[in-house]
Amino acid sequence: MFNIEDIFKKFAAESEFVNAVELDSGHINDTFVIETTAKPFYVLQRINHFVFGDVPSLVENKIAVSRHLKKKIKGLSEDVLRERVLTFVRTETDENFYKDDQGNYWNLSLYVDNCVNYEKVPNAKIAFEAGKIFGEFLYLTNDFEIEQITETIPDFHKMSLRFRQFDESLANAKPERIGQASELIEFVHLSRNEMLALEKLVNEDKIPFRLTHNDTKISNVLFSRKGEALCVIDTDTVMKGIVHYDFGDAVRTICNNGSEDEKDLSKVTFNLDYFEAFTKGFLESFGEGISDIEVEYLAFSAKVMTFIVGIRMLTDFLNNDVYFKPRYELHNLVRAKSQMKLVEEIGKNYEHMKEIVRAKYNKNLGRTMTVE
Numbered sequence: 427m428f429n430i431e432d433i434f435k436k437f438a439a440e441s442e443f444v445n446a447v448e449l450d451s452g453h454i455n456d457t458f459v460i461e462t463t464a465k466p467f468y469v470l471q472r473i474n475h476f477v478f479g480d481v482p483s484l485v486e487n488k489i490a491v492s493r494h495l496k497k498k499i500k501g502l503s504e505d506v507l508r509e510r511v512l513t514f515v516r517t518e519t520d521e522n523f524y525k526d527d528q529g530n531y532w533n534l535s536l537y538v539d540n541c542v543n544y545e546k547v548p549n550a551k552i553a554f555e556a557g558k559i560f561g562e563f564l565y566l567t568n569d570f571e572i573e574q575i576t577e578t579i580p581d582f583h584k585m586s587l588r589f590r591q592f593d594e595s596l597a598n599a600k601p602e603r604i605g606q607a608s609e610l611i612e613f614v615h616l617s618r619n620e621m622l623a624l625e626k627l628v629n630e631d632k633i634p635f636r637l638t639h640n641d642t643k644i645s646n647v648l649f650s651r652k653g654e655a656l657c658v659i660d661t662d663t664v665m666k667g668i669v670h671y672d673f674g675d676a677v678r679t680i681c682n683n684g685s686e687d688e689k690d691l692s693k694v695t696f697n698l699d700y701f702e703a704f705t706k707g708f709l710e711s712f713g714e715g716i717s718d719i720e721v722e723y724l725a726f727s728a729k730v731m732t733f734i735v736g737i738r739m740l741t742d743f744l745n746n747d748v749y750f751k752p753r754y755e756l757h758n759l760v761r762a763k764s765q766m767k768l769v770e771e772i773g774k775n776y777e778h779m780k781e782i783v784r785a786k787y788n789k790n791l792g793r794t795m796t797v798e
Contacts (some may be wrong), residue, residue, distance in 0.1 A: 428530070434460050434470055436524040437515050437534040446470070454751075455662070459537055466508065467537035468515065472530050473523075473662065477749065481531040483576035485522045488533075488661045489514050490574055491567065491637070498566045509538050509648075509656045541648040541656055547680050550703040556647050557707025559655035560639070560676050564669060567637040568715045572666045575637065582640055582663065583671045585625045585730065588737050589618060595744035603744055607759055610740050613766055617733060624723060624730050628668060632719055638667030642676040643686075669720050673708060674731030680704050681728070682768050687761045694764055696771040701728075702782050709786045721787050725779035729772045736765030 430446040441462035449457045454477050460468040473481050495511045502510065515534040517524050524532045547553050581587045592614060596604065604611065627633050639646075640663035648657045679686065681701045684694035705724070709716070740762035742749045747758050772779070 428456075428472070428526075430458055430460070430470065433524065433526060433532055434468070434534070435518075436532075437468075437470075437517050438520075439468060439515060439534070440464070454749075460534075465539060467539065469535045469537050470532060471535075472532055475529065475531055478578050478662065480576060480578050482523065484578045484662055485514075485531075485533050487575050487578065487664050488512070489522060491570070491661055491664050494570050495563075495566055508536055509541070511657065512536075512659060512661065538648050538657060540651060542651060543645050543648050543659075545645050546682075546685065547644055547697075547700055550699050551653050552644075552649065553680050553700040554703040554707040555649065555653060555655035556644055556676060556680055557704035557709075558711045559647055559658055559707075560642050560672055561708040561711030563639060563658045564636065564672060565712050565715050570637045572635060572637050575665055577665050579663065579665070582665065583667060583731070583734060585622050585734060588734055588741070589614075589622075592737050592741045592744075595741045599744040600746075603746075606756070607740060607743060607762070610736075610759075610762055610766055614737055614740065617769075621730055621733050624668075624670060624726065627719075627723070633668050633670070633723070634717070634720075635666050635668060637664060638669065638671050639663065640665055640667055640671055640675075642672045643679040644676070645679075669716060670723055670727030671731065673724050674727030674729075675735070676708075677701060677704060677728035678732040678735065678765075678768065684764060684768075686764060687757065688764045689760055691763060691767045694767040694771060696768065696775045698775055698778060698782070701775075701779060702786075705782055705786050709783075709790050713790070721783060724783050725776060728779065729769055729776065732765055732772060733769045736762050736769060739765060 431443045434443050439462065441464040443460060444463060445461040446458045449459060454474045456472040458470045460470050462468065473484065475481050478484050492512050492514065496507060499507065499510055513536040514522065515536065516522060522533065526532065544552060596611065639658060639661065641660060646658060646660040647655055648659055649655055681697045682694060683697050688694050739750060739758050743758040743762060750758055750761065752758050
């Protein structure tokens with residue numbers, strides 16, 4: 427196990443170690459809140475170098491994006507700015523990360539005090555605020571030169587890659603696991619053509635690339651205790667992408683009335699009220715930085731991004747759980763079933779979702795737009 431105090435001491439923190447509390451919310455990395463003799467406290471993270479092959483570039487990406495955001499956000503005190511943008515701490519040897527004797531990579535950031543985050547959205551206000559902060563993130567990074575960013579997980583949200591990985595896992599899976607997942611496997615086969623439609627538009631240069639967060643689940647937003655969105659966190663996956671990655675993945679977690687790994691699939695339903703609130707906040711913050719064709723496929727992106735998470739979880743189950751950390755036997759199968767049920771629920775609400783997007787976009791621009 428890790429000696430957290432010794433690792434923390436490798437960084438140029440301004441106060442002394444008191445205690446470490448592990449956060450149990452991520453699938454990939456290990457994260458600890460470091461309590462110190464004076465505030466601010468710190469967040470120490472071990473970045474999974476088996477998932478992220480180029481951790482040094484990943485940390486450089488995060489720091490570059492934080493630096494850009496701080497330049498764009500004007501008129502705030504240093505204390506307030508620390509609540510709005512992640513601040514990273516260098517090591518005693520002036521590096522962005524520390525690599526321990528076991529080959530583990532660590533980075534340290536300032537802890538944002540007096541804030542909360544959610545695994546599930548409690549009300550429409552929080553959904554609206556989440557839309558605002560994710561829309562603002564895309565708006566503020568709209569002029570970021572994406573050539574500066576290293577693609578730390580190549581083709582992370584590329585649907586054709588995920589289908590290839592699924593096909594390979596299915597060809598090599600144990601018969602028992604294939605039998606346990608047979609209904610989901612059939613659903614994936616039937617959905618293939620539809621789910622490749624967004625990638626086709628990207629390949630045809632109809633949808634532009636921009637800097638995207640790529641992991642916009644609701645737990646990656648910090649809120650004030652009054653319910654105001656403060657900061658987007660967990661920027662490990664900031665890379666070149668399309669707006670639909672961030673919009674769709676956020677909708678996936680915000681509008682699911684069940685949990686991400688809900689065993690009782692009757693609880694997995696789609697919350698249109700939350701979708702409307704989130705869309706309103708998102709489009710208000712993004713302003714005119716988003717194009718008509720991007721808007722046209724926002725509702726569709728919710729289905730695509732939910733499906734892509736589902737197929738990744740199913741693929742991992744067929745591969746004997748090598749990526750997403752399971753907490754019990756068949757956990758990744760349960761996760762995959764929950765996500766694919768949500769895909770079906772989004773399909774049931776799809777026409778209404780398109781109407782909501784159209785109405786919010788038209789209102790922002792004061793014009794009439796038809797979304798096919």
